[in-house]
Amino acid sequence: MRHTRTVFLCAALIAAPVFLHAQGGPAAAPGAAAKSAEFVPPRTADGKPDLQGVWETRNAAAFDITEITEGHEIPYRPEALEKEQKGPRVDPIAHCAMPGVPRITYMPYPIQIMQRPGYVIFMYEYLHDQRIVPTNTGPTNPAREHLDGVDFWLGDSLGRWEGDTLVVDVTNLDERSWLDSARHTHSDALHVVERYSRTGPNTIRYEATIEDPKMYTRPWKIVMPLHLNKEAGFELREQECTEGDDGRPIHPPYRPAPHGDVFEFPRKYPSTQGASK
Amino acid sequence: MKYTIWFAFAAMVAVAQPAAQPAQPAKPAAPVKAPAPRAIPRMADGHPDLEGIWQPRTSGAAYSILPHQGGFFLGGGSDTGVVEGGVLPYQPWAMEIVKDLTQHMEFDPTGHCHYEGIPHANYFGFQFFQTPTHIAVLYENMHARRIIYMTGSHPSDYLAWMGDSRGRWEGDTLVVDVANNNDKSVYDMAGHFHSDAEHVVERYNMVDHDNINWEATIDDPKVFTRPWKMKFPLRRAPKDNEIMESGCFEGERDAVHLVEGLAIIPADHYKQ
Amino acid sequence: MSRRPVLMAIVPLLLASIPLAAHHSFAAEYDREKPIKLSGTVTRFDLTNPHSWIYLEAKGPDGNVSTWGFETASLLALYRRGFKKDTLKAGMQITIEGFLAKDGTHTGNGQKLTLPDGKEIILGTEENPG
Numbered sequence: 317m318r319h320t321r322t323v324f325l326c327a328a329l330i331a332a333p334v335f336l337h338a339q340g341g342p343a344a345a346p347g348a349a350a351k352s353a354e355f356v357p358p359r360t361a362d363g364k365p366d367l368q369g370v371w372e373t374r375n376a377a378a379f380d381i382t383e384i385t386e387g388h389e390i391p392y393r394p395e396a397l398e399k400e401q402k403g404p405r406v407d408p409i410a411h412c413a414m415p416g417v418p419r420i421t422y423m424p425y426p427i428q429i430m431q432r433p434g435y436v437i438f439m440y441e442y443l444h445d446q447r448i449v450p451t452n453t454g455p456t457n458p459a460r461e462h463l464d465g466v467d468f469w470l471g472d473s474l475g476r477w478e479g480d481t482l483v484v485d486v487t488n489l490d491e492r493s494w495l496d497s498a499r500h501t502h503s504d505a506l507h508v509v510e511r512y513s514r515t516g517p518n519t520i521r522y523e524a525t526i527e528d529p530k531m532y533t534r535p536w537k538i539v540m541p542l543h544l545n546k547e548a549g550f551e552l553r554e555q556e557c558t559e560g561d562d563g564r565p566i567h568p569p570y571r572p573a574p575h576g577d578v579f580e581f582p583r584k585y586p587s588t589q590g591a592s593k
Numbered sequence: 594m595k596y597t598i599w600f601a602f603a604a605m606v607a608v609a610q611p612a613a614q615p616a617q618p619a620k621p622a623a624p625v626k627a628p629a630p631r632a633i634p635r636m637a638d639g640h641p642d643l644e645g646i647w648q649p650r651t652s653g654a655a656y657s658i659l660p661h662q663g664g665f666f667l668g669g670g671s672d673t674g675v676v677e678g679g680v681l682p683y684q685p686w687a688m689e690i691v692k693d694l695t696q697h698m699e700f701d702p703t704g705h706c707h708y709e710g711i712p713h714a715n716y717f718g719f720q721f722f723q724t725p726t727h728i729a730v731l732y733e734n735m736h737a738r739r740i741i742y743m744t745g746s747h748p749s750d751y752l753a754w755m756g757d758s759r760g761r762w763e764g765d766t767l768v769v770d771v772a773n774n775n776d777k778s779v780y781d782m783a784g785h786f787h788s789d790a791e792h793v794v795e796r797y798n799m800v801d802h803d804n805i806n807w808e809a810t811i812d813d814p815k816v817f818t819r820p821w822k823m824k825f826p827l828r829r830a831p832k833d834n835e836i837m838e839s840g841c842f843e844g845e846r847d848a849v850h851l852v853e854g855l856a857i858i859p860a861d862h863y864k865q
Numbered sequence: 866m867s868r869r870p871v872l873m874a875i876v877p878l879l880l881a882s883i884p885l886a887a888h889h890s891f892a893a894e895y896d897r898e899k900p901i902k903l904s905g906t907v908t909r910f911d912l913t914n915p916h917s918w919i920y921l922e923a924k925g926p927d928g929n930v931s932t933w934g935f936e937t938a939s940l941l942a943l944y945r946r947g948f949k950k951d952t953l954k955a956g957m958q959i960t961i962e963g964f965l966a967k968d969g970t971h972t973g974n975g976q977k978l979t980l981p982d983g984k985e986i987i988l989g990t991e992e993n994p995g
Contacts, residue, residue: 412842430729432722444738446731448836465949468838554753837941841915
């Protein structure tokens, strides 16, 4: 019995990299195969790990990214740190700018992940942001390269599967975004590589490698869990931010919204709420 | 890059032509371009597979959903508009507000980067992602989004610019019930507004692989005298198109310069 | 599943034939009776949404040199016409044609841009392709 089990386990370990390679990603190291044997994620119809659901952050990284940073310290280049300390002091999200990547992941608002063949779609409640990530990209299956000469607040994301891990390569990030509200900044050379893996029925392990040779002396990493929201009937709500005429952001209350003016808006005509007929 | 600029100029020339839109027939229009229409793609559950990027053909609905002339900053104009019968049945008190709004374009919420709402958001390209329980609609404008839930019911405590969408299948037609609309989104730039009693029922009828006939019945008893219908076709976008990030906040410096409005519809299109 | 790699540069054709955004009525802001054409030096180029902006130091109709701002199509519209974020650099000599803002500021809606090499590019927004 024991020998049979050993033979079977060896066969599985040998077969696993072949099996994972056949799924379209590069051959997984035996260590990775063993790790995925701890929790076998549910699969979508096209055989990919199923990351779908509504996921939440339960940490304070949105205030200070060093909470989830390996070593709790960012390896700044001294001249970059000095420039940052003399730089703008208003968080761009205070003017309704998008938070950028990776900050959009750890904003304290739910994220709904949808998965379709060839795509993972991240729908963030915060600012109704979204990322449509093609998953057929990368060195072995180049279907699309990074865009050239244009920046976006949430960057340009190209995804691929490596074993049971979704790897998302993000470049073209607008240099104005902050990594948190503690004014940790980056340059236009920022390059983020995210890794999403379902490590349990209720968790996704989110890891991001942050590289920016103009700002930091080396790449550095953040790691955090995303937790599955299991509340029955929970659905994302509309979350909006509008900059008022005085430059203040307006975040209308939405969970639940009062029935009536959800936020100020200059109008000359009477509100139709409560009008007769 | 040279090719892309050439194509872009060609596309812009195409835009500059006035959109020739035939009067909408009662039946869904037959596909006009493809020599042999391709079959409707289907999901595993047998329903039409709507996934992909769709380009609405709206003949300038963003300027006005009623017939209107083209002109400076107004695009090509439209003989028919997108409202069935070419009439918007506003109640008399609401009509006064429409006239006032056309003189005050500075209050147009899309000019302040607000969500367009439904149906306005559908005037511009979007992408469907579809599962049996959720159909996500990802718009490029304002990076807007809504999720059409195929389960559950409208919440009772909540108003939104994009409303709340619940879908079901009737044969090959996706029927979407949109409620919980706030009274702030508008139909176009011509002052056509609605109240928070607005209720929209959309129908997406996929006629072949590349064409969806879209129509919506709009019912707002606070503002209109009766329900009315809007319709226009959706065409599948060419391959290699993508929905890209389109924020609308960082460059919004126009608001301070908005000075006065523009009357787009002086015409007699508001009969009851 | 092996797939023959297909290298495709992203095609900026996308949705270009349909207006990308109504945004708002430009007629509320700009005056078609007041065309303007200025030549000057680029000081700043913001490839942004909802509209991009070109700032230049130029001699205005009154003969004085000052900063003028011209609003153009959105980031995506320009990108799909071949613009990159560094297409216009500070110091470049350009000519812009467009329409003046109604409120009297040194602001215009850019319709056509002439680059230092003489090449002309349409800047107009979808609302007024030019």
